[in-house]
Every structure is written in structure tokens, then in C-alpha cells.
Amino acid sequence: MSKAKPRKCTACDGGLEEGFLLDRRRGFSAYAGEWVAGVPEKKLLPGRVKFLSKRRLEVSAWRCTKCGALQLFADDAD
Secondary structure, three states, rough: OOOOOEOOOOOOOOOOEEOOOEEOOOEEEEEEEEEOOOEEEOOOOOOOEEEOOOOEOOOEEEEEEOOOOOEOOOOOOO
């Protein structure tokens, strides 16, 4: 995640703390999630989708310190 921006919870107006959703793939590899533009286009293999030619943004997950709600953001790079 790049620069943290102060945010407020849309459910209760509480403060938010930044984090991320962990994408665990086979083995011990782990990645931060990404938002991908458009609808998923399936590949030949089951459960696989095309994404390399699509616009992608890193997703930040913010958790409300008051009510626990999660909010996801995919901001354009500054």
C-alpha cells in the first residue's frame, strides 16, 4: 500500500485503520489483492481468468476501529 489517506467508516463514522487482504496461492506464496477492470474472461483451465492485458490496481482494506466493518479501496497511484 502506498500513502495512507485518512478515511471515515461509512457505517458508523468511526476511524479506519489500513490493512490488506492476503491472497494465498499454492505453497507459502502470498500477495496483496488487486482490483481488475472489466468482467472476468475465462481461460481454458477451470477457475482461471485472463488479467494480464487489463487495468489493475492494488486493493487496500480498511477496518473500522469502532464497528469492525471492512471497506475496500482501489485508488489510482499518486
